[in-house]
Each structure stands twice: as structure tokens, then as C-alpha cells.
Amino acid sequence: MTSFLRSDRSTAVAVWLGIVALFILAMVVVGGATRLTGSGLSITEWKPIMGALPPMGDAAWAEAFHKYQQIPQYKLVNAGMTLDEFKGIFWWEWGHRLLGRLIGLIFAVPLVVFLIRRQIPRRLIWRCVGLLLLGGLQGLAGWWMVASGLSERVSVAPERLTLHLGLALILFVAVVWTALDAFAGKPRQASVTRWRIGALIFLGAVFLQCLLGALVAGTDAGFVYNDWPLMNGHVWPQDYAGAGVWQTLAHNQASVQLHHRLGAYAVALATVFIVAMAGRSRTLGPESKQAAWILGGAVALQVLLGISALMMVVPLWLGILHQAGAVVLLAAATLFAWRVRRL
Template sequence: MFSRSSSSGFGRSLSEAAPGLSRRFFNCQNRNKPPHNLRYFSSSRPTPGSRDPRVQIRPIGTLSDIAASRTWTVKLSKSASSPFTQSRITCGRSESWSSRPPPGANSSNLRCIRSFSVSTRSRTQATLAQEINTAEGSKSEKKGFYPKHSTNAVAYWLLASAASVFGIVIFGGLTRLTESGLSITEWRPVTGSVPPRNQADWEAEFEKYRASPEFKVLNSRMTLEEFKSIYWMEWIHRLWGRFVGLSFVVPAVYFVATKRVSRSMSARLLGIASLIGFQGFLGWWMVKSGLKDDLLAPGSTPRVSQYRLTAHLGAAFVCYLAMLWNGLDILRGNKLLSSPPATASSTLAALRHPGLRTFRLAVTALSALVFVTAMSGGLVAGLDAGLIYNEFPYMGNGLTPPKSELFDPFYSHTPDHSDLVWRNFLENPSLVQLDHRILATTTFSAIMALWAWTRYSKSLTSLLPRAAKRGVHGVVGFAFLQVTLGICTLLYLVPTHLASSHQAGALALLTWTFVLGSRTWLPSRAVQKLVMERVGAPTLGGNAAAAAKLRDAATASAASAATPMSATSLASLGGATLLPLLGLGLGRGGSGGVTNKETLGHEDVAPAGKMLVVQKDQFLARQRGIKSS
């Protein structure tokens, strides 16, 4: 029945799991084979010689019947690392083990089983777990190229890249305000990084600019020296863009190669790098719109398309915000992971409070509103709409221009005027400025409403972290500054320094809304999982669910002391194999078995290749609770 050549599935599984079983067990007491009628049985009578005479057991059949019945399901899978990579033992009814000699077998049979179980129990619970830990560790080392979380060095580099993008956005605004964007009429990503080095080169570049509509219509009297000033502005802007791309791509490759970036963050870095390249294409696409020959028609103004200008500005904003958000996310996650487990758990629990969900949604909506307002400012800049109605809050004789001026048929391109509304919204300078005023006023009102909510709502005040409250005050301060800059820019006919400051204020306000969001939004799922693993019981492979089960079972051990032991409790060590069950069942003391009161754990099915390891101190603590009960 238990020999190596047995055709029984149970025998083969047991032989594979413990190759020394036949030699150590079946050769015991000079016996080559156990009797086929060896049974573990019980009766309704108390068991003589057992430690607890109240133990009652029922007949459960031979071992082969156990293996083949519906009561027990044993699955053993073998791998190259360890023969015990998955085991699942469950039972649907309560059973107890007894040391009463079965019929047809003498006491030496049971002594052999008990001797083998005791000698292998320590290896099963300690050595076997160590083998699985080693196997799983080597397996994770082979597959886990990426770390679980990115390092702070990656975060600082992302924030530095965001600062560089912030600078190029402001400098790009200066390039537009000085009308320098159309001075370079070619797009050469590599060779264009070299400026003119002699007089002949300057003459050649100036000749190209003379053929542009901007020179013919607006700058026909420009000299070479004046051309050099606007040329240098555009050349520095383009060179700065190349620097942003190289300073991002090269360190990104280095951080990924040195395993300092997580898998999800590496995908984000790839997306940001692609966005930087796309931004360069948008820049040339925008410049190309200002070099068309149709701008020479009467009534036309040689300037870039307001649509392409807004797209170029929006892509820069998105690139900046992506760098900023990911940098803050990494720093916040590492700070949470480096804090004590109790502090990290309490912080995570506070952020998960349902009362903060509405506040997070409000901050998200506010960030979107600030972004849309900034993009409407791009339309104002592209149409030079700030040069009309230079007063506030009125626009002429009222708060809004006349209706005939707002929806002018001049901007419609179809005979039936089906595009009258949307073209006036995007191409009519009067309506575009009105839109920007309305959006700016709405944004300012929303910010003040958010401040009042956090100031006078007792429930929200008690839930918000102190850093979030300071963040709200920062948003309010930047909102006042931005409104002041916008009004001054309008009243003073868009001077360069005020217009550039107004653009920088928009990006600063958007930055601070994201900073506020980073202090209240939940961290990434990877960080939450790592925090829960640190707080939970030790598990192999980060089985947080199993850790939670184990922690709950340890808490309720005293309450479950009087519960009859089920056969599933024998598998409480996280999916152990049958050998620990034999050790626990027949190897406890000289004659006794596991009684009904000695419940060792809870039912848990370990995933493939993983085993939940119960620590020694937890086991002893539970045993002390059992004895005291």
C-alpha cells in the first residue's frame, strides 16, 4: 500500500513528497510492508490510555480510503526548486486522532508512525519553509527586475526636470511676447543646435526671414542687428527644448538600468519621454502656421494659429504636471514606507476616511478648472485679445460686449452659419476675452469656496491633515496673486513683464493645486500594498490577505478554544503537506493525540509556490491560551 511501486495515487504522492519514507518507516521493526487492514478508527467509547478520556472519534477508514474520499482532497505539485510548492488539505467534517491500536496492527506500528512523525516534524515546519523561502526568493530575483518602489533620487530628478520645463514655458512666453518665434524658418533638430558663426551665416539666416510673411507685413524695416536679437531668443528656446529632452531621456535610461525605478514608473517615464518628443513636433507645427503665404492677404495678421499655440502650451503644461506629480508621489510613498508601521497604517487609514472623498473630488475638479482657464489664456494670447477692452470689470458700457459683437457672422466659414457659435467662441477676440474673464472669476470663486469649506466645516477640519490645510492657504494666496496680475496686465495694455508674470502665475497656481492634491489623495496601490505587508503578519511572497486571516485568527484564538477541532485545522499552517499532519496527529507525546481543544489555526489555502509560515512565538502564545482555557 505504501511501497514505492504502489499504484495508489496517495502512495505515489507520499513517496514523491518524502523519498525516505519507505526506508525509514516500512523497514522499522524489520517490517517490509504494513498490513493492508491498518486502520485509524474510533468508537463512541472513551479511548483507554489517552490523555483526555473525553475524546471521542469515529471510524474514518484506511489511508487509501481517506485519500480517495470526498472528505479529504490532497494536491501535491512538484517543481525543480522544491517538491512542496503547493499543497491544499481541506476537510468537511470534524475528526480527532487517537493512539488506540487498530485491529490487525500491534502497537509497534503506531510507534513507527509516531517515531517517523516526530523526527520529521521539525524538518517539515522549519527546513521545508526555509527551502520554499529560498526557492521563492531565487524565483523573484529572476523575474523581479524592477524594484517595488522607486528611489528618492528618481523623485528629485523628476522635480528638477519639472523646474526646467517650468522655465522653458516662461521663456517661450517671452519669445512670443517679443515676436521672436518666427525668426527661424527651418526645423533642424540636430544641425539647428549650431548658431550662425560668421557674417555669411547671419546674412543667410536673415535672407530666409525676409521671405516670411511677418517680415513683409510687420518688420520690413528690420535691420540685421535687430534680427539677431529675436533670432537668439528663438534659438535659446529651441536649445532649451533639446536640453529638456536629453536631460530626461539619458537619466531615465540610467535609472531603469540600475534598478531604481519600479515597473509602473518606468512606463510613466516612457510616456513622458514620448510627450517631450511630441512637444517638439508641436512647436514646429505651430511655427509653420505663421509662415503660410495666405497670411499675405489683405486684412490678415502674420501670427501663429491660436489653436496650435494652445496645443503647444497645453502639452508643455501636461508634461510639467506629469513630472511634478510623479516626483511628489515617489517622495510621499517613500516617506510613508520609511515611517513606523503604526504611523504608516494610521496615516493610510486617515486618508481612506470616506469624509475625505468629497474633498479629493473637489481638489480634482479645481485642478481641471485652473487648467482650462490657463488654456483659455492661450487663446487670448494667440489672438492678441488682451489688447481690446483694457478695463475691468466692465467691457465697454456693460459687463459684456454687445451681443452682435459676441456672435459676429464675420467669423463663420459656412453659408448657413452652422459654425457661427463655436468659431466665435474660439476665434472672436471679444468673446474669447469674455470667456477668459468668466473662467478666471469662476476659478477664483471656487478657490474661495474651498477655503471657506475647510475653514468652517468642523467635520472636514478634523479630518484634513495639517499639511493639507497649509496647502489650501497656499492656493488662496496664488489665486489672489494671479487675479492681480491678470487685471494689471489688461489695464496696462499687456506689457511684457506683466504678461510673462501672469503666465508664470497660472502655472504656479496649477502647481499648488497639485501639491494640495498630493497631500490628500491616496498613494499608489503599490505603496498601499507595501504598507499593509509591513503592518500585517509575516508572509511569504507578500500574501497580505493570508496575513490578515492569520492576524484575525490569532486574535480570536482564545474565543475558539472550546470549538471542536476540524480536519481543516490540521492544515492551519498555510497549506502544509500530509507529513506535518502525521507529526501533529500521532507524534504529540507518548500516547496522546491532538484533542478537540487544541485548535492550531485557521483554514488558509496558500497560492501556488507560497506557504504561510506561522511564527514560533505565535504558536506558543496560542498554546498557552489553550492550556489556560
């Protein structure tokens, strides 16, 4: 009879969700590389099942290349591209979509097994089902993003790229948080201190900063104003204002990059405050203080990566590291927020 009782915690479920989180991290990193290499529009169709296989044979490759040649990106940016060059960008996008399919399998199959074996803590069952649905929504958002660049644009719309990344990061945070809950079990008494609210606000700020970074990627704003701390010798960029509020917020390179810089300064200053206050706190336990130091290290590394990527005009390897660093920072902020809620 005891085998049918649900425990409040499950190490196996925590490990499974931890693996899923690592795959989401890989998905975001490959997605960033796909964007930096201009590969995201190389596959012009969305076939969730049949599209899992790449073109087989010369005829299939010729057909895929022909479809790419019909969109504005080829005609206006990559005209004259050879088939071998097309394959170079195709594999990035295909790998990105393959990772998405793998994440779906890695999540859905063990979920069914754990449900049958009654290993998922009862309080986490519907949360896990919700994560599965969110993953499906993320796939739909990905195609909606790609579709924006197939008819009138030479790249995807920045706001759709931002939504696509934002959903991926929400999924990542939720998976990490659920993994921690599955490993540690239900807290005996949740924290009601100011740290609980403050840590969640900080986590939201880090998430917002990631979205601002997505707008930088979507507008190629990292390839302009490549000095620091000034912007082409000015504190405030001269062409800050776009043609309207929305253009300024989401489409103008100067304003988009400035907003990302300001967000980075705010997050860095807040982190210094958090680490200092955590060290002096009599309320936080040693685990929470350790999480604060991890957070401080993640922020410092990300700031260095961001400045280096900007001043080196975003080489592919450094752009990938900066995007990976953003996800690691988000994980550190999630750990800190989760930890202080269990004082």
C-alpha cells in the same frame, strides 16, 4: 542582492523630476516671452539636431535673415527690419528651442541611468517612459504650430498655440505628480472622499483657464478692452460674436478675453470655497489644509497679476510674470489634488 531590489520610493528620482519640472516652467515662461515679442516665426526651419547651434558668422546670419524675409510676417509686419533687429527676435525663439532640447537631455539621460541602476519604483517606470514620449510629441506640436504662420498668416494659429501650451502643461502636471509619488511612495490607502473628485475637477478647471489664456495670447486679446471690471464701459463686449462659433471661441478678441475673465472668476470663487471648506474639514489632515492655503495664495497672486497686466496693456515683464504665475497655480492645484488623495 538588496541593491537589485526596487524601493517603493526614491528621493533621487523625485529630485530629478523636480528639476525637470522647473525647466518646463522656464520653457513655458520663455515661450510666453517669445510670443509677446513676436519672435516665434524668426526661425523658419525645424532642425532638431543641427538647429541646436545658432548662425555662425555673417554669411549664416544673412541666410537666416533672408529666409525670414520670405514669410508674411516680415513682409506685412516687419518690412524694413534690420539684421540687428532680426537678431533680437531670433534669440528668443532660439532660446525657447534650446530649452526644449535641454529638457529632452535632462529627462532622457538620467532616465536611462536610473533604469540601469533600478532606482525608479516599478510602478513609475512606464509612467516615466510615457513622459518621455509626451515630451517628444510636444516638440512636434511646437513645429506644427510654427508652420501655421509661415505661409498665409503673420502669426501662429491661436488654436495650435493653445494645443502646444496645453501639451506642455499636461507634461508639467504629470512630472510634478510623478515626482511627488516618487518622493512619498505608494499610499497605504487612497482617499475615497468627495475631496478626491473635487480636487481633480478643480485641477481640470485651472488647466482649462490656462488654455483660455493661451487663446488670449494667440489672438493678442490682452491689448484690447484694457479696463476692468467692465469692458470698454460695458459688462458684455459689444463685438462679442465672431463670424461663426469657431471664430467666436478661438479667434475673436472680445469673446476670447471675456471667456478668460469668466474663467478667472469661476476659479477664484471655487478657490474661496475650497479654502473655507478645507479649514472646517475634519477629514483633511494638516498637510492637505496647508496645500489649500498655498492654493489660495497662488490664485490671489495670479488674479492680481492678470488684472494688472490687462490694465497696463501687457508690458513684457508683467506678461511673463502672469504666464509664470499660471504655471505656479497649476503646480499648486496639482499639489492639492495629489495631497487630498492620500488622506
